[in-house]
Amino acid sequence: MEKKEENITVAVRIRPLNERELKSTAEIAWEKKGNNIIKEIKGTREFPFDRVYDPSTQTSQLFNDLASQVISKCMEGYNGCIFCYGQTGSGKTFTMHGAKKFPGIVPQAIEAIFSHIQQAVQKEFLIRCSYIEIYNESINDLLNTNSLNLQLAEDRRNGIKIVGVTEEVCTSPNQVQSLLILGETHKNIASTSFNQRSSRAHSIFRVIVESKNSFGKTDLSVAALNLIDLAGSESANVHTSTASTTRTREMKYINRSLLTLSTVIMRLSDAKSTTPIPYRDSKLTRLLQPALEGDSKVNIICNISPCAITYEETLSTLKFAQRAKKIKQTIGRNHVIDSKALIIKYQQEIILLQQKLREMEQRLEQEVNTQVSEEVTHQLIILQEEKEKADARLENLLQEKIQLQKELERYKSFIIHPENVKSSKMSNTEPDDFDLISCRKSIEYLHKMRDEVNRPSIGFRQIVESRNEKYEKIKPKESLLTEHIDMIQDMLNCDEPFEGFSGDEKRNSRDCHVDCFKIIEEQDRIIQTLERALGDKDEEILILKDELTLCRNNLATLQRNIKKK
Numbered sequence: 001m002e003k004k005e006e007n008i009t010v011a012v013r014i015r016p017l018n019e020r021e022l023k024s025t026a027e028i029a030w031e032k033k034g035n036n037i038i039k040e041i042k043g044t045r046e047f048p049f050d051r052v053y054d055p056s057t058q059t060s061q062l063f064n065d066l067a068s069q070v071i072s073k074c075m076e077g078y079n080g081c082i083f084c085y086g087q088t089g090s091g092k093t094f095t096m097h098g099a100k101k102f103p104g105i106v107p108q109a110i111e112a113i114f115s116h117i118q119q120a121v122q123k124e125f126l127i128r129c130s131y132i133e134i135y136n137e138s139i140n141d142l143l144n145t146n147s148l149n150l151q152l153a154e155d156r157r158n159g160i161k162i163v164g165v166t167e168e169v170c171t172s173p174n175q176v177q178s179l180l181i182l183g184e185t186h187k188n189i190a191s192t193s194f195n196q197r198s199s200r201a202h203s204i205f206r207v208i209v210e211s212k213n214s215f216g217k218t219d220l221s222v223a224a225l226n227l228i229d230l231a232g233s234e235s236a237n238v239h240t241s242t243a244s245t246t247r248t249r250e251m252k253y254i255n256r257s258l259l260t261l262s263t264v265i266m267r268l269s270d271a272k273s274t275t276p277i278p279y280r281d282s283k284l285t286r287l288l289q290p291a292l293e294g295d296s297k298v299n300i301i302c303n304i305s306p307c308a309i310t311y312e313e314t315l316s317t318l319k320f321a322q323r324a325k326k327i328k329q330t331i332g333r334n335h336v337i338d339s340k341a342l343i344i345k346y347q348q349e350i351i352l353l354q355q356k357l358r359e360m361e362q363r364l365e366q367e368v369n370t371q372v373s374e375e376v377t378h379q380l381i382i383l384q385e386e387k388e389k390a391d392a393r394l395e396n397l398l399q400e401k402i403q404l405q406k407e408l409e410r411y412k413s414f415i416i417h418p419e420n421v422k423s424s425k426m427s428n429t430e431p432d433d434f435d436l437i438s439c440r441k442s443i444e445y446l447h448k449m450r451d452e453v454n455r456p457s458i459g460f461r462q463i464v465e466s467r468n469e470k471y472e473k474i475k476p477k478e479s480l481l482t483e484h485i486d487m488i489q490d491m492l493n494c495d496e497p498f499e500g501f502s503g504d505e506k507r508n509s510r511d512c513h514v515d516c517f518k519i520i521e522e523q524d525r526i527i528q529t530l531e532r533a534l535g536d537k538d539e540e541i542l543i544l545k546d547e548l549t550l551c552r553n554n555l556a557t558l559q560r561n562i563k564k565k
Ligand SMILES: Nc1ncnc2c1ncn2[C@@H]1O[C@H](COP(=O)(O)OP(=O)(O)OP(=O)(O)O)[C@@H](O)[C@H]1O
Pocket: 014, 015, 016, 018, 055, 086, 087, 088, 089, 090, 091, 092, 093, 094, 095, 099, 195, 197, 198, 199, 200, 230, 231, 232, 233, 303
């Protein structure tokens, strides 16, 4: 340990008058004189300190003058301890933690620690934080409400420890800030006649700074920074009539522990004293023991009210501060050559974890590759099978379609027009000179001619001429034809078209007529069915083609993915 002797730094901060004091007729009893003296206004008392701050001073000024040096030392490996001492309502919490828009020493210290880490490029740091309060002589963990009445343990190497206290590793100011907010919600605060938000316990926010040179393996420093907001002393008669038993009990515990602190400071300040120092009389002094004995750079800020109402309490605070000022300390830097120190432990853990992570990543990659290739192969097989099935179904359908088309053609070829049937049947039964086919053709021809003549678009003369010409050609057969035409016309128009024929002829013709129509109707039905079937097959083929395209696309995507892998 590198050692050097120095005094505890003691400063006094005078707060502005509060509402109650402003309303009262009481006078101002204390004022600042120069930079470091506080003096009685109406008396002769004067107390010199390292610094004295008047009511107009901002906390940032105190931080820059006092706390920043302690923080710098901590970053170099020296322990540090800053605490605020004073009667209730004198401004201890305001100084240590601050209020809205007025950051206290703690938030400013956190900013300073992290900005120091940012600048110290050659060093590595590990920051751990804990937050406890001593309430009615019980140490409670403010970061874990289930941890109450924690015990202290002492060993030669580590000094005094709080067993089981929560220590959070923090990597940013915001993270520390969150811990502070969490701790604040668990603090014992109550309204008293002197302070609306009076701390009913001593609170200690501890930052452990582990640091090591980036290149060194063993030169490790571990420093503790204790930022302490003590509960305020209260005059016993304040609580007797109005306060609840809880407040009175709290007050007794607070006063007793502060008295022990005072005694400890008094004994420490008297270099010649051989009387044992009663550290063990309170949890607070036991915890402060290493710092007060010289393992820490200590700053004490004594908060006072300038008002005469609290003259006695302020005087007591100033006397305490005077005694504290006399304490000489020999502070040393903590070198730790200890493989158990967290920064090294964490570094080793990080290396191990990184190794494990790499191994896991490799294993995962292998597994994923195997899984992917198995899955892709499986999907490929399924797709191939689906494609083959689809191809086969398509082929079948195409065959079916061709078959159906052939059948359709065949059926179409079977279609017999009634007039053909009539003429062929009739020709078998009619006498030679009765040429029904030619008659029929002639009738058709005549009908056509008549239609032609009636069509307004064709030149009338041409039509008449052509008609006459054709008429001349068939004129010789006119009478015969006319007769036959009439007869055939009658036959075609009437229900009994074969009236003039003999019985057999009639029967044959009628049967033939009916058969023909039946065949034709049947054929029409078959054709319609075939056409419908064909239409359905076409639709199925289209759907199958779509499916096939989808299959092909999926296959292509899979093949692309496999190539990428
Ligand atoms: N320097 C200051 N400037 C402005 N207001 C202040 C100052 N110091 C204290 N106050 C105000 O005075 C009140 C009491 O302060 P604070 O709670 O810090 O006292 P305390 O000493 O912590 O009291 P306790 O011991 O009861 O917890 C608060 O409202 C606080 O905002």
